[in-house]
Amino acid sequence: MSAKEEMTFDSVDEQEALSGVEIESQHPADAAETIEGLDIADQVKFIKQLPIKDAADSIAEMDGHDQKALISSLNRGLAARIVEEMAPDDATDLLEGLNEDLQRALLSRVTAEDRAELKTLLTFDPDTAGGVMNTEVVILDQDLTADEAVAKIREEVEDKEIPYYAYLVDKKDRLVGVLSLRDLMLAKRGSLLKDLVKTQNLITVGYNIDKEEVAHLIAHYNFLALPVVDFGNRLLGVVTVDDVIDIIHEEASEDMQAMVGAGADETSDSPWLYSVRMRLPWLILNVIFSAVSAWVVHLFEGNITQMAVLAVLMPVVANQAGNTGQQALAVMIRQLAMERFDRKRAWLAVVRELRIGLLNGMIISTLVFCAVLLVTHKLLLATVMGAALGVDMLLGAFAGASIPLLLKEMGRDPAQASSIFLTTITDSMGFLVLLGLAGLVLLS
Numbered sequence: 001m002s003a004k005e006e007m008t009f010d011s012v013d014e015q016e017a018l019s020g021v022e023i024e025s026q027h028p029a030d031a032a033e034t035i036e037g038l039d040i041a042d043q044v045k046f047i048k049q050l051p052i053k054d055a056a057d058s059i060a061e062m063d064g065h066d067q068k069a070l071i072s073s074l075n076r077g078l079a080a081r082i083v084e085e086m087a088p089d090d091a092t093d094l095l096e097g098l099n100e101d102l103q104r105a106l107l108s109r110v111t112a113e114d115r116a117e118l119k120t121l122l123t124f125d126p127d128t129a130g131g132v133m134n135t136e137v138v139i140l141d142q143d144l145t146a147d148e149a150v151a152k153i154r155e156e157v158e159d160k161e162i163p164y165y166a167y168l169v170d171k172k173d174r175l176v177g178v179l180s181l182r183d184l185m186l187a188k189r190g191s192l193l194k195d196l197v198k199t200q201n202l203i204t205v206g207y208n209i210d211k212e213e214v215a216h217l218i219a220h221y222n223f224l225a226l227p228v229v230d231f232g233n234r235l236l237g238v239v240t241v242d243d244v245i246d247i248i249h250e251e252a253s254e255d256m257q258a259m260v261g262a263g264a265d266e267t268s269d270s271p272w273l274y275s276v277r278m279r280l281p282w283l284i285l286n287v288i289f290s291a292v293s294a295w296v297v298h299l300f301e302g303n304i305t306q307m308a309v310l311a312v313l314m315p316v317v318a319n320q321a322g323n324t325g326q327q328a329l330a331v332m333i334r335q336l337a338m339e340r341f342d343r344k345r346a347w348l349a350v351v352r353e354l355r356i357g358l359l360n361g362m363i364i365s366t367l368v369f370c371a372v373l374l375v376t377h378k379l380l381l382a383t384v385m386g387a388a389l390g391v392d393m394l395l396g397a398f399a400g401a402s403i404p405l406l407l408k409e410m411g412r413d414p415a416q417a418s419s420i421f422l423t424t425i426t427d428s429m430g431f432l433v434l435l436g437l438a439g440l441v442l443l444s
Contacts, residue, residue: 032061056085080109130207133237142194146187255415289424300435321396321426328400357397365390388434
């Protein structure tokens with residue numbers, strides 16, 4: 001790109017420095033933070049004062065909602081040049097969030113080669129290996145010597161984003177091996193590349209594999225990148241460790257929000273009506289579930305009337321069981337998010353949580369038994385409270401550990417509204433056990 005093309009000012013006015021904003025050389029991540037702190041008009045001015053490459057790197061580091069709003073506000077020519085400068089996987093992520101008209105307009109302005117590559121990447125499901133892979137990889141013929149390979153890499157590496165590995169292919173473009181650049185540099189002169197990998201256990205993933213599974217594999221094998229292939233074992237691209245960090249961060253955020261019934265992809269910058277649409281169904285469901293707990297309390301209205309202290313103790317049982325369940329829930333969701341789903345191991349983890357819940361329940365119920373006895377001097381009341389608390393904490397541990405697994409077995413997101421289901425169980429069962437025991441022991 002020429003020096004003239006690097007300058008993206010549309011007018012002299014746009015060259016004016018933004019008040020209070022430093023436009024000196026910044027790391028793209030720092031520049032992204034600076035941009036996100038501005039209003040949209042100043043964001044546009046900021047980007048127009050950066051070289052195209054710096055603008056592309058900075059926008060790639062921005063939050064998805066912010067980067068799409070910014071690209072939509074730029075003139076089409078500048079936006080297309082920025083997309084063209086981005087790594088293919090970053091450009092694809094950006095284009096996926098744009099409306100179809102803008103997407104087509106930007107694609108029509110990039111080079112034919114980039115347009116074909118981006119259109120291909122856009123056909124992959126964004127939640128699969130193909131949807132997050134990068135195509136800027138070093139590909140070498142397996143029949144090259146080490147010296148020839150080094151020379152070829154020197155010619156091509158400037159245009160490649162990923163210098164970790166070289167990928168060896170045969171005459172039919174099938175992947176036959178992966179060679180670290182360190183091993184290539186240490187190879188003896190004249191060594192054939194295919195001889196360097198002939199004993200290698202090649203690890204690959206299909207383009208349709210879920211991106212979470214890809215992240216697990218990279219973490220398991222401690223790879224910097226993992227090749228993505230089609231059904232004919234032809235190399236399509238690679239998923240890199242920086243993509244894995246983004247995947248893990250994204251999935252953790254989605255799980256945290258899904259647990260309480262918020263939209264998985266919702267952010268503080270999402271349109272507020274979208275947030276209402278995502279949250280309202282779960283809030284309505286929560287009202288229905290809360291009615292179950294209220295109905296249980298109504299069944300024992302007479303018991304509460306005869307012994308008002310029960311109304312004081314009810315929240316203690318529900319809250320303590322709820323906290324116990326939330327602890328088990330968090331551990332189970334983390335396990336399901338970080339590891340492959342193993343049914344036997346997962347249900348053994350439920351047994352583990354039951355043991356923890358049982359022991360914690362015994363300890364806490366003993367402490368509460370002593371406290372209630374000390375305050376009320378009523379042995380039977382203290383016994384009922386301690387027993388109800390211990391039972392409900394055990395139920396909470398079981399519910400918290402098993403709800404994500406049941407959702408997983410049903411093919412649903414294990415985190416989806418799990419906190420709402422858990423609260424319903426611990427509240428309604430806690431009230432039922434406490435008031436039921438009170439009716440049998442104290443008021444019979």
